[in-house]
Amino acid sequence: xxxxxxxxxxxxxxxxxxxxxxxxxxxxxxxxxxxxxxxxxxxxxxxxxxxxxxxxxxxxxxxxxxxxxxxxxxxxxxxxxxxxxxxxxxxxxxxxxxxxxxxxxxxxxxxxxxxxxxxxxxxxxxxxxxxxxxxxxxxxxxxxxxxxxxxxxxxxxxxxxxxxxxxxxxxxxxxxxxxxxxxxxxxxxxxxxxxxxxxxxxxxxxxxxxxxxxxxxxxxxxxxxxxxxxxxxxxxxxxxxxxxxxxxxxxxxxxxxxxxxxxxxxxxxxxxxxxxxxxxxxxxxxxxxxxxxxxxxxxxxxxxxxxxxxxxxxxxxxxxxxxxxxxxxxxxxxxxxxxxxxxxxxxxxxxxxxxxxxxxxxxxxxxxxxxxxxxxxxxxxxxxxxxxxxxxxxxx
Numbered sequence: 001x002x003x004x005x006x007x008x009x010x011x012x013x014x015x016x017x018x019x020x021x022x023x024x025x026x027x028x029x030x031x032x033x034x035x036x037x038x039x040x041x042x043x044x045x046x047x048x049x050x051x052x053x054x055x056x057x058x059x060x061x062x063x064x065x066x067x068x069x070x071x072x073x074x075x076x077x078x079x080x081x082x083x084x085x086x087x088x089x090x091x092x093x094x095x096x097x098x099x100x101x102x103x104x105x106x107x108x109x110x111x112x113x114x115x116x117x118x119x120x121x122x123x124x125x126x127x128x129x130x131x132x133x134x135x136x137x138x139x140x141x142x143x144x145x146x147x148x149x150x151x152x153x154x155x156x157x158x159x160x161x162x163x164x165x166x167x168x169x170x171x172x173x174x175x176x177x178x179x180x181x182x183x184x185x186x187x188x189x190x191x192x193x194x195x196x197x198x199x200x201x202x203x204x205x206x207x208x209x210x211x212x213x214x215x216x217x218x219x220x221x222x223x224x225x226x227x228x229x230x231x232x233x234x235x236x237x238x239x240x241x242x243x244x245x246x247x248x249x250x251x252x253x254x255x256x257x258x259x260x261x262x263x264x265x266x267x268x269x270x271x272x273x274x275x276x277x278x279x280x281x282x283x284x285x286x287x288x289x290x291x292x293x294x295x296x297x298x299x300x301x302x303x304x305x306x307x308x309x310x311x312x313x314x315x316x317x318x319x320x321x322x323x324x325x326x327x328x329x330x331x332x333x334x335x336x337x338x339x340x341x342x343x344x345x346x347x348x349x350x351x352x353x354x355x356x357x358x359x360x361x362x363x364x365x366x367x368x369x370x371x372x373x374x375x376x377x378x379x380x381x382x383x384x385x386x387x388x389x390x391x392x393x394x395x396x
Contacts, residue, residue, distance in 0.1 A: 011382025068099025
């Protein structure tokens with residue numbers, strides 16, 4: 001019988017993961033149990049994706065604000081610390097800021113506006129136009145910002161992040177100042193010691209600061225890049241990708257994940273005889289059209305994946321073929337012509353008119369976004385996603 005279903009993504013339930021659990025065995029057992037209970041077969045090129053959270057939990061990759069404070073003191077000493085371009089998030093940055101404040105004597109917090117790097121808005125961009133404020137040139141003090149725009153709560157969280165972040169810093173009795181600018185060089189008028197907190201533009205920001213007189217320039221990826229008094233750490237990303245775990249602690253982005261995905265792939269091969277691809281995923285890479293939030297607050301979508309997930313899709317656009325190459329065909333004749341075209345397509349379609357409009361993104365970014373949307377970030381309880389048919393096309 002002809003197949004009538006393409007890609008299928010299933011969110012799989014598994015036990016609550018705790019530090020020291022064998023994540024590889026739990027994932028494999030969960031996949032096999034789901035296949036048995038739900039009655040689906042495991043095939044070659046199926047995909048098992050695992051949220052980064054349960055990998056980090058199994059690793060016990062945790063730290064506290066005291067660990068952050070000690071690392072900040074070691075790097076900045078008694079200097080005033082410029083903390084620039086953080087994202088606006090209680091989950092992602094609040095405990096990071098607590099640790100920074102606990103380790104500093106004075107902080108100048110510089111926020112980008114009208115929004116942070118991932119699209120959380122302090123003020124609507126149309127309001128900037130109404131007030132005659134140019135975010136690319138104008139530097140605002142906290143008073144000037146309030147005089148222009150007043151107090152604005154985030155539409156989803158109900159938090160005024162300016163007040164919230166300032167309150168967090170003041171809890172530790174330090175002197176703090178809030179300014180607003182999109183130019184990294186602005187902070188150098190206040191201090192030459194800067195902690196760069198942007199995620200995806202951090203390398204450019206560091207480069208600009210160092211080239212313009214910055215002296216002690218670090219990023220969140222440099223804080224807890226090694227263990228402090230036995231804390232968790234991430235040698236590649238430091239505090240980037242961390243999440244609040246308790247009022248005093250954080251769960252860091254998992255480390256050394258490659259051995260995890262390779263082991264799971266090998267275990268599934270031994271138990272099923274099938275070559276299943278495996279990846280660890282964090283935030284998906286997509287934008288909310290209403291809140292204008294770009295989801296990706298993690299440094300990467302996938303910190304580790306098996307070799308079959310390397311690269312980008314190599315696809316043609318069916319509607320282009322139907323409207324152009326085979327516009328005179330209908331029914332079975334059209335189906336056969338398109339199928340033959342797909343079977344004989346070039347190995348690299350970059351620049352081909354037939355591929356225009358397809359998504360030129362990494363497979364792991366696409367699959368990670370699918371996984372993130374499937375598992376959600378709340379109480380679904382499905383941190384493992386099993387995907388079938390992703391690599392199939394119209395001819396399969």
